[in-house]
Amino acid sequence: MTVSELFADLPEIDPATTARLRARLAGAAERDGVLDVAYRTVDSPVGELLLAATDAGLVRVAFARQDHDAVLANLAEVVSPRVLRAPGRLDEAARQLGEYFEGRRRSFDLPLDFRLSRGFRLAVLQHLAEIGYGRTESYAEVATAAGSPRAVRAVGTACATNPLPLVVPCHRVVRSDGSFGGYAGGPEAKHHLLSLEAA
Numbered sequence: 001m002t003v004s005e006l007f008a009d010l011p012e013i014d015p016a017t018t019a020r021l022r023a024r025l026a027g028a029a030e031r032d033g034v035l036d037v038a039y040r041t042v043d044s045p046v047g048e049l050l051l052a053a054t055d056a057g058l059v060r061v062a063f064a065r066q067d068h069d070a071v072l073a074n075l076a077e078v079v080s081p082r083v084l085r086a087p088g089r090l091d092e093a094a095r096q097l098g099e100y101f102e103g104r105r106r107s108f109d110l111p112l113d114f115r116l117s118r119g120f121r122l123a124v125l126q127h128l129a130e131i132g133y134g135r136t137e138s139y140a141e142v143a144t145a146a147g148s149p150r151a152v153r154a155v156g157t158a159c160a161t162n163p164l165p166l167v168v169p170c171h172r173v174v175r176s177d178g179s180f181g182g183y184a185g186g187p188e189a190k191h192h193l194l195s196l197e198a199a
Contacts, residue, residue, distance in 0.1 A: 035082060035084055035086055035089075036054060036055075036079060036080035036081075036082040036083070037052055037053070037054055037059065037075050037076075037079050037080055037082065037083040037084070038052065038053050038054075038084060038085075038086035038087075038088075038089035038090060039051060039052040039053075039060075039072065039075075039083065039084070039085055039086070039090070040085060040086070040087035040090045040094065041068065042094045042097060042098075044097065044101055045101050045192060045196075046063065046185055046188075046189040046192055046193065047063055047064045047065070047185070047189070048064045048068075049061060049062065049063065049064075049097070049166075050062040050064075050066075050068045050071055050072070051090045051093050051094065051097075052071075052072075052075055052083075052090075053089050053090055053093065053113070054079065054080075054113045054115075056111065056113040056115070057110060057111030057112045057113040058090075058093050058110050058111065058112050058113060058164060058167060059075070059079065059112075059113040059115065059116065059163065059164075060075060060116065060163050060164070061163070061164050061165055061166055061167055063165070063184060063185040063186070063189065065184075065185065065186055066184060078116065079115065079116075092110065093110055093167075096108050096109070096110060097166065097167075100166070101196070103196065103199065106132075106133035106134075107133060108167045110167060112164060112167065112168070114126075114163075114164075116163040117158070117161075117162075117163060120146065120147075120148060120151060120154055120158065121154075121157070121158040121161065123146040123147060124142060124146045124154075124155055124158035124159070125158065125162060125164070125168050125170075126146075127142055127145045127146050128142070128159075128162070128168050128169055128170055128172070128173070129168055129169070130145075131169060131172045131173070133197055134197040134198055135172060136172045136173065136174045136194070137172065137173055137174075138173070138174060138175060138176045139152045139155045139156055139159075139173055139174075139175065139176070139181065140152050140155075140176055142155045142173055143155045155173070156181070156182070158170075159173050159181075159182075159183075160182060160184060162184065165183075165184055165185060166193070170183070170184075171183055171185075171189075171190050171193040171194060172194075172197075180194070
């Protein structure tokens with residue numbers, strides 16, 4: 001059970017007081033070195049996004065359709081059960097995402113924690129960061145660049161399980177015929193992102 005789940009059953013007497021208490025708890029956890037995973041949500045043109053970070057960097061970006069509660073439960077299981085809503089750690093990530101959606105940022109300058117990806121999937125994610133803003137590559141091109149030209153399906157899986165969508169731009173990977181292919185945020189989100197970057 002995460003700390004946030006402990007708060008879930010408390011009556012919400014005064015939202016401002018509850019927010020202050022949560023902020024104090026997050027600050028104390030950060031100060032005492034027991035905040036392993038901080039998270040927050042941000043609104044965006046592609047829906048509410050969950051952002052999560054460890055001390056090493058941004059570890060997870062999730063779309064609402066991916067079920068934020070399930071994502072947090074997975075982080076508690078895979079990374080650490082010490083997960084807490086602590087927006088301050090994610091202020092810079094939220095700011096850069098805002099600039100991206102406003103068309104004022106073409107790349108992200110954030111420390112990233114890739115612990116949720118390994119092997120070929122990690123090789124794919126590392127290559128995705130090299131696909132420039134407004135450009136696309138096919139799954140086959142990414143497979144070749146990642147060192148396994150025949151692993152086209154594995155590229156699709158790596159993109160589908162990318163723990164850092166948007167920041168690590170799997171939306172820039174399309175089918176060889178130019179059609180979009182799948183996307184964790186849904187087809188509308190992928191269309192929006194590619195249209196934003198093409199403008």
